[in-house]
Amino acid sequence: MPRKKPGGFKHILIERLMHYYHFMGQLEKGNTSAYFSSRHLAAVVDMDETQVRKDLAAIGVRGLPRVGFRVEEVQRRIREVFGFDEKREAVIVGAGHLGGALAAYSGFATYGLAFVAVFDGDSAKVGTSVGGLAVRPMNKLKPFVERRRIRLAALAVPGEAAQGVADLLALAGIQAVWNFAPVNIVVPEEVMVRHEHISVGLAELAYHLGSPKQQSSKP
Amino acid sequence: MPRKKPGGFKHILIERLMHYYHFMGQLEKGNTSAYFSSRHLAAVVDMDETQVRKDLAAIGVRGLPRVGFRVEEVQRRIREVFGFDEKREAVIVGAGHLGGALAAYSGFATYGLAFVAVFDGDSAKVGTSVGGLAVRPMNKLKPFVERRRIRLAALAVPGEAAQGVADLLALAGIQAVWNFAPVNIVVPEEVMVRHEHISVGLAELAYHLGSPKQQSSKP
DNA sequence: TAGATTGTTAATCGATTAACAATC
DNA sequence: TAGATTGTTAATCGATTAACAATC
Numbered sequence: 048m049p050r051k052k053p054g055g056f057k058h059i060l061i062e063r064l065m066h067y068y069h070f071m072g073q074l075e076k077g078n079t080s081a082y083f084s085s086r087h088l089a090a091v092v093d094m095d096e097t098q099v100r101k102d103l104a105a106i107g108v109r110g111l112p113r114v115g116f117r118v119e120e121v122q123r124r125i126r127e128v129f130g131f132d133e134k135r136e137a138v139i140v141g142a143g144h145l146g147g148a149l150a151a152y153s154g155f156a157t158y159g160l161a162f163v164a165v166f167d168g169d170s171a172k173v174g175t176s177v178g179g180l181a182v183r184p185m186n187k188l189k190p191f192v193e194r195r196r197i198r199l200a201a202l203a204v205p206g207e208a209a210q211g212v213a214d215l216l217a218l219a220g221i222q223a224v225w226n227f228a229p230v231n232i233v234v235p236e237e238v239m240v241r242h243e244h245i246s247v248g249l250a251e252l253a254y255h256l257g258s259p260k261q262q263s264s265k266p
Numbered sequence: 267m268p269r270k271k272p273g274g275f276k277h278i279l280i281e282r283l284m285h286y287y288h289f290m291g292q293l294e295k296g297n298t299s300a301y302f303s304s305r306h307l308a309a310v311v312d313m314d315e316t317q318v319r320k321d322l323a324a325i326g327v328r329g330l331p332r333v334g335f336r337v338e339e340v341q342r343r344i345r346e347v348f349g350f351d352e353k354r355e356a357v358i359v360g361a362g363h364l365g366g367a368l369a370a371y372s373g374f375a376t377y378g379l380a381f382v383a384v385f386d387g388d389s390a391k392v393g394t395s396v397g398g399l400a401v402r403p404m405n406k407l408k409p410f411v412e413r414r415r416i417r418l419a420a421l422a423v424p425g426e427a428a429q430g431v432a433d434l435l436a437l438a439g440i441q442a443v444w445n446f447a448p449v450n451i452v453v454p455e456e457v458m459v460r461h462e463h464i465s466v467g468l469a470e471l472a473y474h475l476g477s478p479k480q481q482s483s484k485p
Numbered sequence: 486t487a488g489a490t491t492g493t494t495a496a497t498c499g500a501t502t503a504a505c506a507a508t509c
Numbered sequence: 510t511a512g513a514t515t516g517t518t519a520a521t522c523g524a525t526t527a528a529c530a531a532t533c
Contacts, residue, residue: 059500061473065466069450084514097502100516112508112515129469135478144370144397148363154425154448158468178363198475206373223471229373231288239474241467247284248460249377250348252442254280255458256417259354278524303490316526319492331491331532 056105056128063102066092068125071118084115131159136195137225140212141203142167142175142182145227149201150178162201164191168208185212189219198222206230213240275324275347282321285311287344290337303334350378355414356444359431360422361386361394361401364446368420369397381420383410387427404431408438417441425449432459 070091074083085103089096103116108124110116126132139146142165150162165180166188167173173184183191191197200221204212209228216224217235226232226242234240289310293302304322308315322335327343329335345351358365361384369381384399385407386392392403402410410416419440423431428447435443436454445451445461453459 056473058470061470062466065463065469069463069465073450086514095502096514097504097517098500100514101501104516110515113513114509115514129472130475130477131472133478135472135475144363144367148367151363155468158465158472160468160472198478199471223475225467225471231292239471241471243462243464243467244284244288245462246288246377247281248444248462249374249379250284251277251280252418252444252458252460253348253350253354253377253379254275256349256354256442258349259352259417305490314526315490316493316528317524319490320525323492329491332489333533334490 060102060105061129063094063098064106064125064128067099067102068122071122074118081118082111082115083118085110087115129158131157133159134161135159135199136161136163136197137199137201138163138188138192138197139165139180139201139203140167140185140188140216141165141201141205141208141227142169142172142177143203143205146201146203147177149203149227150180152178160199163195163197166191168204168212185215188215192219192221199225201225201227202232203227279321279324280348282313282317283325283344283347286318286321287341290341293337300337301330301334302337304329306334348377350376352378353380354378354418355380355382355416356418356420357382357407357411357416358384358399358420358422359386359404359407359435360384360420360424360427360446361388361391361396362422362424365420365422366396368422368446369399371397379418382414382416385410387423387431404434407434411438411440418444420444420446421451422446 067088070088074088074091085096085099089099100110103110103121106124106128108116108121137160139149139162146165150165155161162180165177165182166185167182168185170184172182175182198221200216200223202209202212202216202224206229209226209230210232213224213232213234217238221238223239223241224232224234226240229246231242232240286307289307293307293310304315304318308318319329322329322340325343325347327335327340356379358368358381365384369384374380381399384396384401385404386401387404389403391401394401417440419435421428421431421435421443425448428445428449429451432443432451432453436457441457443451443453443457443459445459448465450461451459
């Protein structure tokens, strides 16, 4: 997974920025003109304060000595970096439970994402509605994506079907695939894939819980 | 998020092991007596071959000079480390779209996980069925968890409700919370939380896609 | 056997943390 | 002003990669 990026932000920085972003929402409830010190935020997110300053410097946010960083400015800059205030349309492939959950979840709007269509290969599902979106047949995918200039697709089909659909998505001109299928997919070089490996989270929990029999946790 | 672990496996190692595990499934289809070299696997997962050897050594797998590592042995050992062959029961709180998707997904069985109950605070949902599981009222959570000695709970409620439910889970004696709600929750020291931050994946994709207007990607 | 591949030590690289002068 | 907090350089730490003797 750790592929060398020549420039741009590192995966880990993006993750940390999002971490700050989420905690800052809770930080100074409502009071957007509030300031916070790197030490304060670092304590909240359990990290080093220098790290916080470095990360904020990386996205071009300047703090004020003796005062700190302005909540509003940091939030705005993070939203800007990730384009959360822009409107990005995307499609879902797979009208099953997960596809439905994605379609129904209203929280994506906060991040500038709007799912505008659901596609499914099962003709029995075509015409039904999931999360307020009509399910369309797969042969409408390419024309739809081209017409609306859609660049992002969420892949929410069973593992067996994932690679085939990924091929179709690439063919349709999709530039980024958000892969929720529990398998690795291969795509052309120019297409980026983000694989949400749910089993990694499970492995983490399972490991730290230890055996179901024993009640104690790992050293 | 990066909290110091005194001992045990690092988060990053767990992630890499799961990565190997997934690719090994595709590696030598069916032929479990097959061997692979660290170089071979490293090429497939786009990593350094020494890294692969180190990681496998870390979980106590030995390779054979000139031959490599046995697919079957590595897979078995990884399953052992994470307890995938044991039976672990868990509950879901939240009978919405996501809770339903989790309940319906049959793939967890491969990892030794079985969701055995769904709870929801909405009395209108109680008594209905999601993913083949009856939805139960929240006041049954504690007795159920205690009786079945359940240690893991998936939290699939709206953000506003997450902290309240997390408190109930801690009270019920849950030891690990798999948090799918889009907010950070605070829990007692002894409870571990794995937060599946979906917005991190979205941020990553959004960043690399760049602005919706421009067609080119970041440097 | 000869040679490919391991296990492991040593070297490198990058990321984290400490320190501190600049500054408001 | 005095002092808290920044920005940034230097030091440390850990993780990745290279090298190579051991080995089957």
